[in-house]
Amino acid sequence: MKPTWTLCLLALALPPAMATDIASPSGGWNRSGLVDKSGQATVAYPNAPIDRGAQSKRSMIKGRIAAAGGKRAPHQLVVNGNPLRLMTDEQGHYARPYLFGAGSNSVEVKSPEGKSLRRVQFYETNSGRPLPGLRVICAWDDTEAEIDLHIVTPDGQHAYFGHPVLTNGGGLDVDSVDGPGPEMYTMTAPLRGNYHVYINYWGKLGANGYHFDESKRQMEMITARVTLVYNENTPREKREEFVLPMRSIGELTLVKSFTF
Template sequence: MTLRYPQVLLLLCALTALPPAIGAENIKLDTPAGGWRNGAPGGEDENFSQTVNYPASSVNTPQGQANTARITGQIQGAPKGNAPGQLIVNGVSLPLKLDEQGRFDRPFSFPNGSNSVEVRSPDGQQRHRTQFLNTSGGATPAKLRVLLTWDSDGTDLDLHLVTPDGAHIWYGDRAVANGAALDVDVTTGYGPEIFAMPAPIKGQYLVYVNYYGGGYRYQDDGEEGEGGGEQAQQALTTAQVTVITEEGTPNEKMETFVVPMRAVGELTLVKSFSYP
């Protein structure tokens, strides 16, 4: 469908004329901004990559990242502690890691068309939402995307995809010859890790999640002496995998799967599906 000038104006009015959000004055959303925008030319600055070192260091948006591929801002007065905020992008709920001042800066690759971004405080009492119309600036939109998030900080889960031609996309091989790529490898909790493929091959896809490391908590057993005191226990973390096909089109389909991950080294087949 081709939008003519009056239609574009009506759509922009609909995107920007949102009802006030609860407690929105306490949430500052720097990017994305509402309205109509073009993506980075060719999408070069929207491909995230970073050097991964273990033990992991914090991964946020890489230096020099295009604003068209960032979600940044601050939740003022956010409760102190490690509780994440909540980020809802186009209906997909994601944990949002906050620093001590309530700031957040996460990479995200937005599809063409209308996009909605909502940020909520950890207690859910404050929320702020914006909508915008995105054009790719010449980049080919992804027809298949898979998002991985999880519900614990200080942990590293990894997304693995096997495509019908046998290619294996993971943090060790993020971009392969068939055009599939893993945008970013988040190593310190929550995610998201995003797999994207502009021209999916027909056939069966396999989606795996690997519990790479971290996730330890400490518990005092109440005893003194040898073997007493604090002992490490493996914390359960829950993975959420969302598979999106034909995103941003009338044929868009979305499925979300929740999988408990109990032990480091665990590799779980989350979903096997055929495309188209």
């Protein structure tokens, strides 16, 4: 029998002229899986992420941002306080993956200037969605860049795109490629010991696929934001954020080593 869950949704009031929407179905964001074994993908922008099977019950946050004066600058999607660059298709539709935990969750769309345009708050009561003891989220600001998240756990295991599922219960949620992320590592019951968090500026996406030609970069320097969340959605929640410049393709950066 498949698990069921209930979400209580509250969309905050906004002016009648609001041009931003968050599609929040009455049953909540409860899609399980982004790409199944048949290869059928759920659309995300600018491209669909790769589901490597590390987690379950992922959600695709969807909506639309109307253009102002024919232009639609990149907005920001803030999920539980975690900011993500938000890109759209030509009609203004957006779709970004996320793995919600139990408890109170919020989804907010902000303008390029940081103004809140739309916010939805909901409470996840499904007991099948445990509270993450450790979550690491990586996002970046160049839609053609591919940045990979790497986590080394106390027992010496290494989570990355080529080995997303660890035997200790941790794993990468989604391998978000060809877009601004997120890449997310989640562990419900973290092992005690030392963790090491790295990010790797793997490459760029061009008309002919991935390349490693520095001369074709659109941005001289891109910025990655890594957020560490401990004991999410509990009174003991603690957060740390790191903003890191990424200057060269192939660059490997140690974000933080810490003891849990």
